[in-house]
Each structure stands twice: as structure tokens, then as C-alpha cells.
Amino acid sequence: MSGLIHWAEDVDEDWPSVLAELTRAFEAARSVAQGEESIVYVVRQDDLLGRRGAGNAIVACGLLSAARTAALEGARKGWTANVVAFDEADRSVVELWADRLLDDGSVNGELIRVGSGHIGKTLA
Amino acid sequence: MNGTIVVTGAARGIGRAIAEKMASTDPLTVIGVDIAPELALSESIIPVQVDLTTSEGPGLIRKAVEASGSPLLGLVNNAGITRDARLVNLTDDDFAAVLEINLGAAYRLTTELAPLMSEGGSIVNIASRAYLGNFGQFNYSMSKGGVVGMTRAMALSLAPHVRVNAVAPGLISSEMSMAIPEDIREKMVDSIPLDRMGTPNEIANTVWWLLTPLSSYITGEVVVVGGGRSLS
Numbered sequence: 553m554s555g556l557i558h559w560a561e562d563v564d565e566d567w568p569s570v571l572a573e574l575t576r577a578f579e580a581a582r583s584v585a586q587g588e589e590s591i592v593y594v595v596r597q598d599d600l601l602g603r604r605g606a607g608n609a610i611v612a613c614g615l616l617s618a619a620r621t622a623a624l625e626g627a628r629k630g631w632t633a634n635v636v637a638f639d640e641a642d643r644s645v646v647e648l649w650a651d652r653l654l655d656d657g658s659v660n661g662e663l664i665r666v667g668s669g670h671i672g673k674t675l676a
Numbered sequence: 677m678n679g680t681i682v683v684t685g686a687a688r689g690i691g692r693a694i695a696e697k698m699a700s701t702d703p704l705t706v707i708g709v710d711i712a713p714e715l716a717l718s719e720s721i722i723p724v725q726v727d728l729t730t731s732e733g734p735g736l737i738r739k740a741v742e743a744s745g746s747p748l749l750g751l752v753n754n755a756g757i758t759r760d761a762r763l764v765n766l767t768d769d770d771f772a773a774v775l776e777i778n779l780g781a782a783y784r785l786t787t788e789l790a791p792l793m794s795e796g797g798s799i800v801n802i803a804s805r806a807y808l809g810n811f812g813q814f815n816y817s818m819s820k821g822g823v824v825g826m827t828r829a830m831a832l833s834l835a836p837h838v839r840v841n842a843v844a845p846g847l848i849s850s851e852m853s854m855a856i857p858e859d860i861r862e863k864m865v866d867s868i869p870l871d872r873m874g875t876p877n878e879i880a881n882t883v884w885w886l887l888t889p890l891s892s893y894i895t896g897e898v899v900v901v902g903g904g905r906s907l908s
Contacts, residue, residue: 571775578814602826625763
């Protein structure tokens, strides 16, 4: 397998902290895209719903949207971009899904949600 | 409604349509951010020119609200730019510029003004259908996805007194869309079930609805106004 598995880090509520995390994700994605390798962003399900503050929500939802755009661009070159969202899952389970997404180029632009916390909530 | 509404990016396009709609339909004072004084068409629109990417910018808007003498009822975060490029070619400067204006300015201004809505209020963030992904717009998509995340988090933190929603326009007839090469724009229109671009007034109507009590049980939602493009 090759590519990027980028775990979103918790941020403070101030804008510089948020921008720094988004910039880190951008720079990492650009680097692997230039090498035509795939991208997986890992975020918390709670953050997609805004449950842990605005800063973390901005990062999680921003990464999801960015991955969808990257997926469109990668589709023409043979690489993919996806997002894994988790709630109470073990890190090893999340890594398993992330690795699978890097290995299997047939899934692109998707949000894979590990766990059950998203059921009954808004679509991301 | 009787109070003050702040609209950013109000000099043209969607922002201007929103400001004019709000100024014409209710006894409101509208603070139009980015409007040069000579371009203010209505006496109900107070023009303010502020750089919202500076640390001083949001505070200057707050002072304008306080000077208006009426309670702040609404905020529309509309200001936005594009700097398009494929991810592999996207420069640091173009990434940062889009994030700062489309997202950072909205975040800082909302944080500054939300405490003024002590009597209740409604915040509408202008996202974009590009939050679902759009070729060549990694920075813009990320910024608008961030706006969606901000909307959801603030809908939770500011409830029950303040509602927070987002509107995600599709292809709208504006300076921004007119910058798209004509052949590409025509292909985009061909993919819209309603077979045309939207108008700034159609976005303004949706924003107006979200600002008024007509939508009083709606918060944390994203309303896509895109002619059905998300299905085709």
C-alpha cells in the first residue's frame, strides 16, 4: 500500500490553531497527490456533527470536503481520496479501514463511518 | 422584525442581493460590509469597509452594530473568493488566501458578534455546493466544508436563543461564475436539472427565510440551492 493516512489533531477554538491544522492536512495531501498516491483523512464522527466545538468541527468537515474534491482530481490519475470517521472504535480498527481504502482503488470520495454513533444523525 | 442585520461581502452579487432584500422587506438596519459609501443604494443600508482578515476587523463591525442603536438580529457571513487550481498545483498563498477570507473571517466575526444576540437571533453562513466536492477547488471546498462544520458546532453552542444555518448555492449568475470559461459554464448548466444558473435573488430569498421566524424550528442545517445539481 502507499499513500497518506492523516489523522486530524484536536485544535483549540482560536482561528490560528484551526488554520494550522488545515494547512498541515493540505500540505500532506498535496505532497502525496504529486506522487499520484492515495489519501485517507481520519476524523471523529462527533466533529462532523459539531459536538466537540467549532474548531474541531471546522477541521473535520473541511477535510471531508477537501477529500471529495481531491477524489475528483485523483479519479483521472488513478489515485483516491477518502475519509474514515470513528466514534468509540479502537485505533487498530480505524487503521484497518484506512489501510483497506489505500489498497483498494475502487472506493473513492467516500466517508466510511466506523461505529454506530452516526445512525439517526445528519448525513455529512 | 425590527433590528440590525450584518451582511458581509455585500458590495455585489449574492451579498448585495441579500442586503437589499433585507433592507426592503422589514424595518431593519442593514450593515453592509465591503460596501463603499457611494455604492449604498438604500438609506437602510449602512456601508462599512473593513478587512475582516485582520484582528481589528470584527471589532470594528461590532462597534458599527452598537452604534446602530438597535439589537443585532442577524448575521450573514457571505464574503468569499476563489483561487482555483488542481491540488498538485495549488500554492501556499492561494490556499491561505481562500481559507482566511472564506472561513477565518466568518469564524472570527461570528465569535465577535454572537454575544450581541442576547435577545435571540439567526446566523446564516453562505457555504457552497462545492462543499460536496468540486474539481480544481481543494481550497474552496475545504473552506466551505469548514463553514458547514462551524455552522453545526455553533448551532449547538448558541442554542436555544440563536439559530445557525448554512445556505449552499450552486451555480449562480454572478461575477464569480462569469469568471468561469464559457464552454465550461455551459457544460455545468447542462448538468443542472432546472437547466439554468440560479440568480442572486434566489439565494437572497432563502437567506431571508432563514433569518426570519418563518424558519424558527430550523438550526444546524445546510440548505442546498442548486437547481437539483446534486442529483444529476
